[in-house]
Amino acid sequence: MSNIELAAWSFPVLLGLIFVRVPIGLAMALCGLGGAYLIYGTPLPLLNQLKHATYTTFANYNLSVVPLFLLMGQFAALGGLSRSLFKAAETWIGHWRGGVAMAAVGACAGFGAICGSSLATAATMGQVALPELRRAGYAGGLATACLAAGGTLGILIPPSVVLVIYAILTEQNIAKLFLAAFIPGILAAVGYVIVISIVVRLRPESAGRMEPAPWGQRWKALASTWPVIVIFLAVVGGIYSGVFTPTEGAAVGAFGTGLAAWLGGGLNLKTLREAVFGTAVATGMIFMIVLGAGLYNTFLALSQLPQELAQWVIGLGLSPWLVLAIILVIYLLLGCVMDSLSMILLTIPIFFPMIMGLDFGLSPEETAIWFGILVLIVVEVGLITPPVGMNLFVINNLARGVPIVQTYRGVLPFVLSDLARTAILAAFPAITLLALRLTS
Numbered sequence: 001m002s003n004i005e006l007a008a009w010s011f012p013v014l015l016g017l018i019f020v021r022v023p024i025g026l027a028m029a030l031c032g033l034g035g036a037y038l039i040y041g042t043p044l045p046l047l048n049q050l051k052h053a054t055y056t057t058f059a060n061y062n063l064s065v066v067p068l069f070l071l072m073g074q075f076a077a078l079g080g081l082s083r084s085l086f087k088a089a090e091t092w093i094g095h096w097r098g099g100v101a102m103a104a105v106g107a108c109a110g111f112g113a114i115c116g117s118s119l120a121t122a123a124t125m126g127q128v129a130l131p132e133l134r135r136a137g138y139a140g141g142l143a144t145a146c147l148a149a150g151g152t153l154g155i156l157i158p159p160s161v162v163l164v165i166y167a168i169l170t171e172q173n174i175a176k177l178f179l180a181a182f183i184p185g186i187l188a189a190v191g192y193v194i195v196i197s198i199v200v201r202l203r204p205e206s207a208g209r210m211e212p213a214p215w216g217q218r219w220k221a222l223a224s225t226w227p228v229i230v231i232f233l234a235v236v237g238g239i240y241s242g243v244f245t246p247t248e249g250a251a252v253g254a255f256g257t258g259l260a261a262w263l264g265g266g267l268n269l270k271t272l273r274e275a276v277f278g279t280a281v282a283t284g285m286i287f288m289i290v291l292g293a294g295l296y297n298t299f300l301a302l303s304q305l306p307q308e309l310a311q312w313v314i315g316l317g318l319s320p321w322l323v324l325a326i327i328l329v330i331y332l333l334l335g336c337v338m339d340s341l342s343m344i345l346l347t348i349p350i351f352f353p354m355i356m357g358l359d360f361g362l363s364p365e366e367t368a369i370w371f372g373i374l375v376l377i378v379v380e381v382g383l384i385t386p387p388v389g390m391n392l393f394v395i396n397n398l399a400r401g402v403p404i405v406q407t408y409r410g411v412l413p414f415v416l417s418d419l420a421r422t423a424i425l426a427a428f429p430a431i432t433l434l435a436l437r438l439t440s
Contacts, residue, residue, distance in 0.1 A: 003039055003302065003303040003304060003305075004303055004304060004305050004308055006035060006038055006039065006303060007035065007299070007300055007303035007305035008305065010031045010035050010296075010299070010300075013031055014027055014028065014031045014296075014346075017030065017031070018338065023288070024289055024292070024338070024339065024342045025285075025288035025289040025290075025291065025292035025293075026288070026292060027292070028289070028292035028293050028295065028296040028342075028345075028346065029291065029292035029295045029296065031296055031299070032292070032294075032295030032296035032297070032298060032299040033046060033050075033295055033299075035296075035299040035302075035303070036049065036295075036298065036299045036302060039299070039302050039303065049295075049298065053291065053294060053295060053298070054291060057290060057291050057294045058287065058290075058291075060168060061247065062164065062167070062168050062174065062246070062247065063164075063168065063287075063290070064247050064250075065159075065161075065164050065174070065246050065247050065250045066161055066164060066165075066283060066286055066287075067279055067280075067283040068247065068250035068251055068253070068254050069115070069116035069117075069159050069161055069164075069250050069253070069254075070116070070117060070120075070161070070278075070279045070282050070283060071254045071258075071275065071276070071279045072114060072115065072116070072159075072250065072253045072254045072257050073114070073115035073116065073117055073120045073121075073124075073257075074120075074275035074276075074278055074279055075254065075257035075258040075260070075261045075267065075275060076111065076114050076115055076124075076228075076257045076260075076261070077115075077120070077124045078261040078266035078267050078271050078275060079227065079257060079260040079261030079262075079263075079264045079266050079267070080261075080264050080266055081111065081114065081225075081227060081228050081257070081260065082107065082111050082124045082125055082127075082128050083128045084221070084224040084225050084227075084228070085106075085107040085110040085111055085225055085228060086103060086104065086107035086125065086128050086129050086132070087221050087224070088107075088221040088222045088224065088225050089102075089103035089104075089106040089107050089110075090103040090132065090210075090213075090221075091213040091217055091218045091221040091222075092213075092218050092221075092222070093106075094136070094210045094213070095209065095210045095211060095212040095213070097197070097200050097201070097204075097207065097209070098196040098197055098199070098200035098207045099210065100129075100132060100133055100136045100138065100207075100208075100210065101133065101138060101142060101143065101146040101196045101200075101207065102193045102196050102197075103129075104125060104129040104132075104133065104146055104147055104150055105146055105149070105150040105153075105189055105192045105193055105196070106189065106193075107125055107128070107129065107150075108121055108122075108125050108147070108150030108151055108153045108154070108189075109150070109153045109157055109185070109186075109189040110225070110228055111124060111125060111154070111228075112153040112154040112155075112156065112157040112185075113157050113158070113159075113228070113232045113236075114159075114228055114231055114232055114235075114253065114257060115154055116154065116155065116158075116159040116160050116161040116162075116164070117154050117155065117161055117282070118151050118152050118153075118154040118155040118340070118380070118383055118390075118391060119151070119154075119390060119391065119394055120154060121150075121151045121153065121154030122147060122148060122150070122151025122152075122154070122391045122394045122395055123151075123394050123398070125147055125150060125151065126147050126151075126394065126395045126398040126399075127398060129147060130143060130144075130147065130395075130398055130399055133146075133147075136207075136208040136209075136210055137207070137208025137209075138206065138207050138208060139203075139205070139206040139207070139406075139410075140399060140401065140402030140403075140406050140407075140410075141206075141402065141406035141407055141409055141410030142196075142199060142200075142206045142207065142410050143399065143402070143410075144392075144395045144396055144399050144402050144406070144407040144410060144411075145384075145407055145410030145411040145413075145414060146192065146196060146410075146414070147395045148383075148384050148389070148391040148392050148394070148395045148407065148411055148414075149192050149195075149384050149391075149411060149414035149418075150189075150192060151383070151391045151394070151395070152188070152380040152381075152383050152384060152391060152418075153185060153188060153189060155340065155376065155379075155380060156181060156184060156185045156188055156376060156377065156380055157181065157182070157185035157189075158178035158179075158181050158182065158185075158236060159178060159235065159236075159246075159249075159250065159253070160178070160181065160376070161286070161341075162340055162341060162344055162376055162379065163177045163178065163181060163372065163376060164246070165290070165341060165344055165345065166344055166348065166372045166375065166376070167372075169344070169345070169348045169349065169352070170348065170352055170368055170372065172365070172368050172369060172372065174239075174246040175239045175240055175246060176365075176369055176436055177369055177372055177373070178236070178239065178240075178246075179240060179435050179436055179439065180369050180370070180372075180373050180432055180433060180435060180436050181373055181376065182435050183431060183432065183434055183435055184373055184376075184377060184421070184425055184431075184432060187421055187424075187425075187431075188377075188380075188417075188418070188421060191417040191418070191420070191421055192414060192417060194417070195413045195414055195416075195417045198413070199413060227256070227257075227260040230256070231253055231256040231257055231260070234249075234252055234253070234256060235249045235250070235252055235253040235256075236249075238252060240439070286341060289341055289342055289345060290345060292345075293342075293345030293346060296346070297345075297349045300349060300350070301349070305350070306349055306350045306353055307353065309350060309354065310353040310354045310357050311357075313354050313357075314354070314357045314358065320358035320359060320360055321360075321426075323354065323355075323358060324355065324358075324360075324371075324374075324426060325426070327351050327354070327355070328374065328378050328422065328426065330347075331343060331347070331375065331378040331379060331382070332378055332381060332382065332385070334347070334382065335378065335379060335381060335382015335383070335385050335389075336382065336385050336386070336387065336389075338382070339382075339390055340379040340380070340382060340383060340390075343379055343382065344375065344379060348375070352368075352371070355367065355368075355371045356368065360429065362429060362433075366429070366433055366436075369432075369433065369436065370429045370432050370433060373425070373432050374422065374425060374426055374432075377418065377421065377422050377425065378422055380418065381415060381418040381419070381422070384411050384414060384415060384418075385415060386408045386411070387408075389411070392404070392407050392408070392411060395407065
């Protein structure tokens with residue numbers, strides 16, 4: 001069996017290991033080490049690789065952003081920032097038809113601006129908004145679906161852990177990727193609001209109504225969100241203006257959210273320990289996946305599969321847009337069985353050389369950034385795609401009285417919104433690159 005055939009057979013083996021519930025990081029490590037051993041034919045080079053792999057993987061300075069953004073999300077939840085965001089949105093638009101659900105999406109977008117994790121955004125906002133949605137008379141399927149979809153804004157609106165990993169894998173500028181994600185993130189939130197508006201008009205019984213809040217209460221609720229605004233402007237503004245690096249910005253954000261949590265009474269010695277422990281567990285999980293992907297991608301590089309595949313695709317003479325469409329469809333299918341980070345780490349070393357070898361009428365940097373945002377969007381769709389959308393399970397676990405089938409049905413219009421947005425952004429790269437070009 002040739003090295004390329006060996007690499008090709010490793011994919012079904014990897015998916016089989018994942019299917020029998022072997023942790024994704026361990027599964028990739030086993031396939032990578034096993035494949036490398038078969039190529040080398042001796043354990044000595046493999047042992048030498050193991051000696052250096054861990055250090056070279058985690059010595060990357062940019063990876064320090066990951067635990068800092070995760071800690072930032074932990075502190076934001078402790079500080080009650082998620083609740084203040086939701087209450088502010090609810091007092092302003094809760095009396096609209098479908099307004100409470102729209103407020104939940106808006107609050108998810110705001111919380112996503114200070115939390116780089118989709119699952120954390122969905123879990124935190126679910127605890128805050130689900131009781132209010134129930135109290136307002138919203139159907140279980142709509143309530144859970146809008147929160148699951150809103151949670152995906154946690155990785156789309158900067159800062160984003162997934163974008164950081166993509167930037168490291170493709171050697172792109174993190175700040176530019178964050179900037180390019182803004183317009184797609186806003187479009188996602190607007191699309192979800194439009195979906196809610198359509199659903200409640202087609203099925204009026206699925207949403208209750210609230211009385212309009214007094215203007216004084218509205219302004220008071222809006223004023224309570226000042227820590228989120230200040231932290232977001234400090235972190236994002238500081239990164240884009242060059243005052244500090246993304247890592248330094250993440251440290252500033254973690255300190256700011258920690259200070260806000262302490263001033264709000266949510267941070268004490270006990271909750272600090274819990275926040276640090278939660279950050280460590282999440283970071284360990286992510287880093288194990290990164291290490292496993294590094295070992296597996298080393299094996300793929302040894303086999304020459306990514307390079308040969310890229311040359312083969314280019315040699316077919318297919319339209320670049322057709323190749324892009326096929327890749328995006330593959331991501332959508334993988335999203336039904338894999339988590340977002342695993343998909344990025346597993347596929348980018350294979351698909352990125354293909355895309356960079358095709359002509360989309362963009363500069364190499366613009367192509368890399370545009371493709372990164374498209375990948376982020378379709379990975380985000382995977383988080384709410386049945387049967388294994390992670391956000392669906394997170395929210396449904398909080399809403400124990402809602403059957404998972406209702407959540408599946410409720411989320412389908414949001415998935416259609418995501419697919420329409422993906423098609424628009426793929427067809428018109430200038431939309432994604434607009435913010436980048438205006439600031440260059």
